[in-house]
Amino acid sequence: MIDFKIKDVFSALWKTKEFMLFRFLIYFGITIGYILGTGAGAGIGWTIGNVGGNSEAGVFYGVIGGFGIVSGVLYYVREYLLYMVKAGHIAVILKHLDGEEIPSGKGQITYAQGIVKERFKEASVLFAVDQIIKKVVRFITGMFEGIMRFLPIIPQPIVKFISAVVKNSMTYVDEIILAYNIKNEIDNPWEGSKTAIVLYAQNYKKFLKNAVVVTLISWVLTLLVLALTFGPIALAIKSFGYTGGAMPFMIAIVASVSIKAALIDPFAMTALMQVFFKVTEGQEPNPEWEAKLDKGSKKFREMKDKALAWTKSKFAGKAKTTDTMDGGLPPQA
Numbered sequence: 001m002i003d004f005k006i007k008d009v010f011s012a013l014w015k016t017k018e019f020m021l022f023r024f025l026i027y028f029g030i031t032i033g034y035i036l037g038t039g040a041g042a043g044i045g046w047t048i049g050n051v052g053g054n055s056e057a058g059v060f061y062g063v064i065g066g067f068g069i070v071s072g073v074l075y076y077v078r079e080y081l082l083y084m085v086k087a088g089h090i091a092v093i094l095k096h097l098d099g100e101e102i103p104s105g106k107g108q109i110t111y112a113q114g115i116v117k118e119r120f121k122e123a124s125v126l127f128a129v130d131q132i133i134k135k136v137v138r139f140i141t142g143m144f145e146g147i148m149r150f151l152p153i154i155p156q157p158i159v160k161f162i163s164a165v166v167k168n169s170m171t172y173v174d175e176i177i178l179a180y181n182i183k184n185e186i187d188n189p190w191e192g193s194k195t196a197i198v199l200y201a202q203n204y205k206k207f208l209k210n211a212v213v214v215t216l217i218s219w220v221l222t223l224l225v226l227a228l229t230f231g232p233i234a235l236a237i238k239s240f241g242y243t244g245g246a247m248p249f250m251i252a253i254v255a256s257v258s259i260k261a262a263l264i265d266p267f268a269m270t271a272l273m274q275v276f277f278k279v280t281e282g283q284e285p286n287p288e289w290e291a292k293l294d295k296g297s298k299k300f301r302e303m304k305d306k307a308l309a310w311t312k313s314k315f316a317g318k319a320k321t322t323d324t325m326d327g328g329l330p331p332q333a
Contacts, residue, residue, distance in 0.1 A: 003210050004274040008097070012270050015096045018108040019089045020266060026085055027258035033070050034254045041066020067250065082130055083123035088112035090179045093270055097277075098183070119182050120189060126178070129189045132306075133174040133197065135299040140201050141170050143296075170211065172269050173200060176276045183277070188314075190307035197300070198285035200276065201293060210275045214268045221264050226256040 013020060041062035049058015074081075092112040095102045103111045120126040177196040186192030200207060233255065234248040293300040 002213055002275075003206065003278055004214075004271040006271075008274065009267060009270045012093045012096045013266055015102065016089065016092045016108065016266075018105055019092055019112060020263065022109050023085055023089060023266065024259075024262040026081070027262040030074065031251075031255045031258040033073070034067065035251055037066040037070035038063045038251065039066070041069070063250070079123045079127040083116060083120070083126050084113055086175060087116045087120070087126060087178055087182070089266060090175060090269070090273075091115040091182050093266075093273065094179055094183050097270075097274070115182065119185070119187075125189060129193050130174050130178065132299050132303050133177050133193055136197055136293065136297050136303065137170050137173045137200075139293070139297040139299070140197075140204060141167060172211070172214075172265070172272050173207075175269050176200070176272055179273050180276070188307055188310045190303055190310050194300070194303050194307055195285050197303075198290045198293065199280045199283060202283070202286040202289045203279045206279050207272070207275060211272060214271050218260065218264050218268050222256055222260045225259050225264075226252055229255045229259075 041064070042059045043062070045058035045060070045062020045065070046055050047058070048062075049055040052058070088109065089112065092102050092108060092115075095115075102108060116126070120129075177193050177200065180186075180196035180199075181189050181192040184192065230248065230252040233252045294304070
């Protein structure tokens, strides 16, 4: 039994269709970047290889080089993708799920990004929070996998398959936790994330059940996209005189992954946001689960330290402001 309503998920995606289009254009641009990068790499490789008498090897290494360069560029813009694209979409979906009116057209993107900037002043802060969340969630997932391995009634190949599904299903947890911070208008992102992780951990069985279902749906849809895109991409590449090799398949994979990120991931993310807020409604973090995480996860302890440091810096800033307003004079007797 799933804990999300598909009708509400599609309603949220339709209501935020402007942001969906924005996501699609971003990831479509990434796909084009890979096509141009691998194409240019293949051309350069062919030229160099032709001079050396081995054009096929030149094309192969050129494709790998072009692919690597584009991947390297994306590595450096990953903070922007999280800050302006993913977190922005989360913000407007939340507003819709809460029954609030959201702008339409281009104003929706500006509105969403304004909410994110209000909660997370800098992209680097959001990115740092996101990275630690992923590592703590990985620890929680590892606990589940450890239990699975000690169940003798389940064959190991099945255990490995279930573990792979579970790991993939955790892709969206960091986004759900960011949604918790935005929804509750939490000023200390480290403290909010710590609370949300404990809430997730104490409900992980129910969340995991829904996450696995959503992940399987995402896999099926992604494979379908791959099957539909491979033929046209292979024909397009063939029209430029390139036949054979792995390039058509590589580009088809990149295209399908980009379409997944633009159109399929928002479905999964929205469904699991519904689950999280429904399951955790009215709950308080369980001290026993917090103790487990504190004992077993170094990154969770780091998150707690950062939450405390954030609070101290806020108090220090307020105290400094107060002293400045008072002209630095001692209190009067």
